Amino acid sequence: MKTNVFLAGISTVPIIFSTGSKIENLADRPNIVIILADDLGYGDLSCLNSASRIKTPFMDQIARQGMVFTSAHSPSAVSSPTRYGILTGEYCFRSPLKSGVLTGYSPRLIDAKKTTIAEMIRLAGYQTACIGKWHLGLDWARKDSSLPMIIGDPWNRPNTRNIDYSAAVGGGPDANGFDYSYIIPSSLDITPYIYLRNGKSIAKVADTISGRDNPRGIFYRSGDIQEGFKLETVLETLTSEAIGYLKQQSASKSPFLLYFPLTAPHEPWLPSDPYKGKSGAGTYGDFVNQVDDCVGRVLATLEEQHLDKNTIVIVTSDNGSNWTPEDIKIWNHKGNWIFRGQKSDIWEGGHHIPLLVRWPGKISEGRVSDQLVCLTDFFATFAELTNYKRNQDEGPDSFSFLSVLTGKEPASPLRTSIIHHSISGMFAITSGNWKFIDGKGSGGWSEKGRPEDPAGQLYNMKSDPSEKNNLFDQNPDIVRDLKNQLNDIKNR
Numbered sequence: 001m002k003t004n005v006f007l008a009g010i011s012t013v014p015i016i017f018s019t020g021s022k023i024e025n026l027a028d029r030p031n032i033v034i035i036l037a038d039d040l041g042y043g044d045l046s047c048l049n050s051a052s053r054i055k056t057p058f059m060d061q062i063a064r065q066g067m068v069f070t071s072a073h074s075p076s077a078v079s080s081p082t083r084y085g086i087l088t089g090e091y092c093f094r095s096p097l098k099s100g101v102l103t104g105y106s107p108r109l110i111d112a113k114k115t116t117i118a119e120m121i122r123l124a125g126y127q128t129a130c131i132g133k134w135h136l137g138l139d140w141a142r143k144d145s146s147l148p149m150i151i152g153d154p155w156n157r158p159n160t161r162n163i164d165y166s167a168a169v170g171g172g173p174d175a176n177g178f179d180y181s182y183i184i185p186s187s188l189d190i191t192p193y194i195y196l197r198n199g200k201s202i203a204k205v206a207d208t209i210s211g212r213d214n215p216r217g218i219f220y221r222s223g224d225i226q227e228g229f230k231l232e233t234v235l236e237t238l239t240s241e242a243i244g245y246l247k248q249q250s251a252s253k254s255p256f257l258l259y260f261p262l263t264a265p266h267e268p269w270l271p272s273d274p275y276k277g278k279s280g281a282g283t284y285g286d287f288v289n290q291v292d293d294c295v296g297r298v299l300a301t302l303e304e305q306h307l308d309k310n311t312i313v314i315v316t317s318d319n320g321s322n323w324t325p326e327d328i329k330i331w332n333h334k335g336n337w338i339f340r341g342q343k344s345d346i347w348e349g350g351h352h353i354p355l356l357v358r359w360p361g362k363i364s365e366g367r368v369s370d371q372l373v374c375l376t377d378f379f380a381t382f383a384e385l386t387n388y389k390r391n392q393d394e395g396p397d398s399f400s401f402l403s404v405l406t407g408k409e410p411a412s413p414l415r416t417s418i419i420h421h422s423i424s425g426m427f428a429i430t431s432g433n434w435k436f437i438d439g440k441g442s443g444g445w446s447e448k449g450r451p452e453d454p455a456g457q458l459y460n461m462k463s464d465p466s467e468k469n470n471l472f473d474q475n476p477d478i479v480r481d482l483k484n485q486l487n488d489i490k491n492r
């Protein structure tokens with residue numbers, strides 16, 4: 001199956017990289033569209049899980065026309081750290097954020113000195129856009145610089161009287177290599193609820209909204225909301241913005257990178273009317289249907305604008321589905337397929353995610369790869385694609401999978417191991433058939449470790465992909481070796 005990353009280039013003007021390498025023919029540069037769903041599980045897609053209670057025809061189409069990665073992982077089991085990894089090619093545990101996610105008022109997380117995929121690809125003549133959920137911190141303006149920006153709890157009814165919402169907001173997409181941006185600051189359950197276009201609020205922010213936490217899936221926090229902002233229409237609004245951008249780009253001579261991080265199917269589960277009651281997995285399933293339709297609208301626009309042939313489309317997710325054992329029981333649907341646990345966990349349900357790529361003419365149809373891939377790998381892949389010579393400190397946790405996309409599946413793995421990280425900051429490493437977890441329990445929302453449990457967990461992922469049989473006590477040598485590997489990479 002495939003994800004579509006759209007890379008398209010039309011101009012034939014040779015350009016010179018800052019590193020001195022020369023791109024001979026920009027016409028060969030494909031456009032890239034990255035559709036990053038929020039909390040979409042591997043088992044939600046009907047092309048990956050034949051028992052899914054949700055039909056996802058457009059994602060299935062990408063899989064059919066392109067390829068599927070069956071061993072793809074987000075670098076973290078939650079939002080902000082995964083997004084950090086996608087944009088920088090670096091594990092987020094190397095940043096100041098060691099666990100959890102950012103609030104809507106956290107300052108920018110990506111150090112200004114880091115090279116992002118957008119900055120890198122811009123050197124190859126690409127136009128770049130970020131449309132959707134940011135969640136990587138922003139530098140808000142204060143009315144009185146001698147006072148703290150937020151008084152009280154940034155999560156719940158924050159006192160934001162010292163924030164100047166009318167001023168330009170720094171540290172966002174424009175400060176990280178994106179020529180154009182239309183974003184909400186963090187998740188759709190985290191305040192403030194506002195749209196920023198190129199770092200400016202699109203309307204006045206004078207109201208507040210009260211949060212909710214029922215029924216299941218309808219959760220959002222209390223705080224500031226922009227005039228005209230409706231939580232129910234955010235996914236639709238962002239999709240229309242993305243479509244508008246694609247239409248605009250069809251007239252441009254430059255290739256483009258569209259980074260399109262959706263706000264769904266993350267909470268609050270708020271599908272639009274046409275989707276309600278259409279899936280076999282309740283409101284959540286209906287919302288996944290709407291996500292699939294967003295993908296379909298992107299595909300249709302690319303075709304209509306004659307961009308489809310020269311565009312790589314990628315569809316993936318920032319972490320596993322927020323789907324509990326109770327949800328599974330009620331709906332007879334496994335959002336995280338056979339994987340143990342869910343979003344937030346160190347177990348596979350936290351980070352073993354769908355990854356589909358379509359690239360007409362390059363990726364042959366209907367391919368499946370079991371190469372171990374991490375979402376940090378986009379950095380090196382796009383670097384190779386655009387012939388960008390990386391410095392050692394650029395994308396340090398990134399391995400190019402371009403050869404897999406173009407059909408030259410290497411005999412040995414592109415990356416020999418991958419580090420996993422949970423919401424609480426628990427670590428694990430997968431290497432070969434083994435996965436070692438450096439702690440007890442799920443490291444997230446599923447299960448706490450018990451005192452009588454072994455100090456760590458070791459699973460043979462080939463024979464036990466559902467992590468049922470902990471072999472930690474029986475294999476001290478393997479544990480020692482994996483722990484050393486993990487520490488080596490952590491301390492690099």
Ligand SMILES: [Ca+2]
Nearest residue numbers: 038039079318
């Ligand atoms: Ca997420």
